[in-house]
Amino acid sequence: MTGAIVSKPLKVFLIAGEASGDRLGAAVMAGLRGLAGDVEFRGVGGALMTGEGLESLFPMKELSLMGLFEVLPKYFHLKRRIREVAEAAVSWHPDVVLTIDSPDFCLRVADIIKARSDIRVCHYVAPTVWAWRPERAEKMAARVDQVLALFPFEPPYFEAHGLRCDFVGHPVVSEAVATPSDVRAFREDHGIGEAPVVLVLPGSREGEIARLAPVFGAALDQFARAHPEARFALPVAFGAMASIRAQVAQWEIDPILIPAENTRERRAAFKAADIALAASGTVSLELAASDTPMVIAYRMNLLTQYIVSRKLQIDTVTLVNLVSETREVPEFLGSRCTAEKIAPALTRLMETPAAQAEALDLTMQRLGRAGEAPGLRAARAILDGLGMTEASL
Incomplete structure (x- = not known):
């Protein structure tokens, strides 16, 4: 009423x-x-x-x-x-x-x-x-x-x-998602054409970026050698551009950096991506809203990781897995957060991206879409x- x-x-x-x-x-x-x-x-x-x-x-x-x-x-x-x-x-x-x-x-x-x-x-x-x-x-x-x-x-x-x-x-169900024309414009503006796009999301805080970006970069370098046609896009969080540029300079790949202020291009990148490599967090729900399958990876500092591991009550930290009551999204946490484990998972996901489709859709339904x-x-x-x-x- x-x-x-x-x-x-x-x-x-x-x-x-x-x-x-x-x-x-x-x-x-x-x-x-x-x-x-x-x-x-x-x-x-x-x-x-x-x-x-x-x-x-x-x-x-x-x-x-x-x-x-x-x-x-x-x-x-x-x-x-x-x-x-x-x-x-x-x-x-x-x-x-x-x-x-x-x-x-x-x-x-x-x-x-x-x-x-x-x-x-x-x-x-x-x-x-x-x-x-x-x-x-x-x-x-x-x-x-x-x-x-x-x-x-x-x-x-x-x-x-x-x-x-x-x-x-969840508020993610009310957030705007890119249209097909937005996706076409994104691909045209960056000369991507029909090449596969990998979205890269190594966190938003300096500590996260410092811990995850070297691992993400090494994993993506390995992935790119097996998939030389792939392009990479990295939406940058507010205030993190300097940190990201410093990290990306050490990578073999050259991702498209999307400033935080450019929300329309950020949304387009989420929707245009074929797969994503992302830090653990609510970003997995943004990816689900855009129907983008993902691999989740995360590591904390050793002391925090020890404390959390002793108190953790769940067997997955990925919100898509929890909401959908599946374990379709692969995650690599703590000691398993290595390039050698992540890169093959990205290749498997690129080969079978539809494997997560049902879990992503179910997640959004259950969150109130x-x-x-x-x-x-x-x-x-x-x-x-x-x-x-x-x-x-």
């Missing part, structure tokens, strides 16, 4: 700390306005949430910190921001507080809000308790009232501890949690 009017404005306090959270927040804000009509928004967000009517308490970029050495110098400032945001929410007393990802910040805010009020708290993006540290589900049940999950297999992990959890779909947009589903779940069904709006 759209355009419904409630007797008084719905008050929603939102907190997002990263660009991905800003996108999720903006989508759910649009969904709430469409379903509930008159809605007031306050909190912390970025440009997209501001565009939907949020006046952020302070710039969201203050919270966009990753890694111990980034956070430590800002520790006391972040502590003040946690108190400031919690106090703003408690004093306004909204109908619901929606915290979006960024659990280190958001859940500390939720702790204060719960200690000082009866305000309903909803957290968007379930922590990966199915992968490791399952005890987080029980801890979260004491801190929030509702969780919005991106993956269909997540709700039971939280419901086992009495916490409501709604699967609302062809259904309501995730932002609208999230908005509907929030309203239902407040007891505001469509009949009451």
Whole structure:
């Protein structure tokens, strides 16, 4: 139902700390306005949430910190921001507080809000308790009232501890995919013709790139000797061009580098590719959305790898494998992340690319493709949690 009017404005306090959270927040804000009509928004967000009517308490970029050495110098400032945001929410007393990802910040805010009020708290993006540290589900049940999950297999992990959890779909299903004309233009612009294209995705952070790019380069060099007609395309993450150029200079192949700012060409490369070699992460879902079969490879630093291997609860880290409940996507992790193992897997995939087609399609179906947009589903779940069904709006 759209355009419904409630007797008084719905008050929603939102907190997002990263660009991905800003996108999720903006989508759910649009969904709430469409379903509930008159809605007031306050909190912390970025440009997209501001565009939907949020006046952020302070710039969201203050919270966009990753890694111990980034956070430590800002520790006391972040502590003040946690108190400031919690106090703003408690004093306004909204109908619901929606915290979006960024659990280190958001859940500390939720702790204060719960200690000082009866305000309903909803957290968007379930922590990966199915992968490791399952005890987080029980801890979260004491801190929030509702969780919005991106993956269909997540709700039971939280419901086992009495916490409501709604699967609302993954945002990848709403993202644009390149058209056939975009693909033709990409191939023409780069003189590719009908040659096979291999997409190369060695991560987005400097540490990832430093660990993976040498292995990826060696594997692709081996692959290229067996497939001299192949062309290679490498979409570069924001801020990573210098690192990528330095690494690629050591490779025998010469990939097409696609700047992060060129989103249309990036989408075209995903769709134009015959196969992909990618780091583990959500990029596997972007590849699935473009029907591009893939090989996944990843390695961490030795200490992190040891800790994760001791706590990991699953036998695959590839999201396509998990969502489709198959193991069709080959992955090479840790000590298996070597050129000698990856290169033959790329050749096998090039010979039988259709082998993954069913798993890729099933993944997108299960994530909500062809259904309501995730932002609208999230908005509907929030309203239902407040007891505001469509009949009451």
